[in-house]
Amino acid sequence: MTDTLDAAAYTDTAIARDERRLIFANNWALFGPEHELASPGDYVAQSVNGWPIVVLRDRDGALRAFHNVCRHRAAALFDEGAGACKAKITCPYHGWSYELDGRLALAPRFGEKLDPEEMGLLALRVEVWRGCIFVCVDPDTPDLLTWLGSVPAFCAPYPETPAFTYRGAFTVEGKANWKTYCDNTVEGYHLPFVHERLSQAVEGASVEIRGHDDHRLVCFHVGYRGDGAELRGDSGLWFYRYPGFQAVIGPTGFKAERIEPVGAGALRSKSWAWYGDDLGEQETADAFAWAEAIVHEDLGICEAVQRNLEAGAYNTGKLSPAMEEHTAAFQALVRQDLAQS
Numbered sequence: 068m069t070d071t072l073d074a075a076a077y078t079d080t081a082i083a084r085d086e087r088r089l090i091f092a093n094n095w096a097l098f099g100p101e102h103e104l105a106s107p108g109d110y111v112a113q114s115v116n117g118w119p120i121v122v123l124r125d126r127d128g129a130l131r132a133f134h135n136v137c138r139h140r141a142a143a144l145f146d147e148g149a150g151a152c153k154a155k156i157t158c159p160y161h162g163w164s165y166e167l168d169g170r171l172a173l174a175p176r177f178g179e180k181l182d183p184e185e186m187g188l189l190a191l192r193v194e195v196w197r198g199c200i201f202v203c204v205d206p207d208t209p210d211l212l213t214w215l216g217s218v219p220a221f222c223a224p225y226p227e228t229p230a231f232t233y234r235g236a237f238t239v240e241g242k243a244n245w246k247t248y249c250d251n252t253v254e255g256y257h258l259p260f261v262h263e264r265l266s267q268a269v270e271g272a273s274v275e276i277r278g279h280d281d282h283r284l285v286c287f288h289v290g291y292r293g294d295g296a297e298l299r300g301d302s303g304l305w306f307y308r309y310p311g312f313q314a315v316i317g318p319t320g321f322k323a324e325r326i327e328p329v330g331a332g333a334l335r336s337k338s339w340a341w342y343g344d345d346l347g348e349q350e351t352a353d354a355f356a357w358a359e360a361i362v363h364e365d366l367g368i369c370e371a372v373q374r375n376l377e378a379g380a381y382n383t384g385k386l387s388p389a390m391e392e393h394t395a396a397f398q399a400l401v402r403q404d405l406a407q408s
């Protein structure tokens with residue numbers, strides 16, 4: 068039997084700051100679908116784990132990722148959202164401009180010559196897997212494929228993303244620490260209580276949860292009642308890759324989710340979904356709406372937990388060795404990563 072993390076781990080802003088530095092900077096983060104950046108100049112700007120980031124398609128066809136911050140006095144170069152750059156990236160504050168590869172092009176009326184490389188945009192790493200862009204802040208983290216570990220092998224039986232049609236994205240924000248949500252993500256204990264429709268469709272006895280890659284990967288191998296028709300858009304393998312990447316992949320679709328902290332007491336979950344054409348319009352719409360409903364169900368219970376973690380009566384609880392082995396392993400990873408400071 069293991070004690071849960073202390074309540075302070077879910078409420079303390081200093082711990083949340085350490086987690087960005089010691090956990091989120093060192094891991095790859097799902098950014099979004101690559102097809103949104105089809106042509107040179109196309110860009111998407113959004114905040115990821117607290118870093119405003121832009122990913123764009125350079126003229127040579129390469130993807131580039133930069134911190135969305137001007138090197139002059141830190142203005143945001145892009146509003147959040149998608150668009151197409153003109154020939155250069157121009158800062159809306161004093162008009163500095165940058166090439167699409169990040170080099171400083173012009174600092175108008177500055178009065179002194181600046182080195183274009185030295186004063187270029189701050190780059191991040193960017194790679195693509197199964198039609199999804201990932202970014203990483205830390206230069207020393209292993210490449211994306213190494214970081215994904217066993218994930219590609221588990222996904223190999225299922226169609227590649229271009230075989231599916233992109234359905235869209237949804238974002239859910241909630242007042243809960245990101246760990247409240249991930250504690251919940253890696254256990255099936257709550258399924259019959261929190262997800263009525265999901266637990267009706269799933270054979271309780273055949274949900275097998277396994278940890279891989281030093282428990283940084285948790286896979287749910289789910290058996291469905293009958294032919295699984297209830298869940299066609301969501302059937303297959305569910306997996307969680309520490310700290311903030313979750314996905315469902317199967318013969319009829321692929322859904323990828325980024326879970327990220329927004330300070331100590333809030334999180335954002337953003338999901339992108341693709342479905343096979345054979346699923347039909349109605350089934351696709353239903354699967355998409357249901358996927359969002361599941362996130363809301365999880366977040367609802369997590370917000371109630373968070374309120375109590377903040378209230379002060381509860382400090383630690385106990386994790387079931389039978390039902391919450393993977394939550395215990397997740398919390399051990401957090402403890403281990405935070406101990407690096």
Ligand code: FES
Nearest residue numbers: 137139140158161
């Ligand atoms: S902050 Fe960008 S030009 Fe001044």
Ligand SMILES: [Fe+2]
Nearest residue numbers: 251261262365
């Ligand atoms: Fe859940």
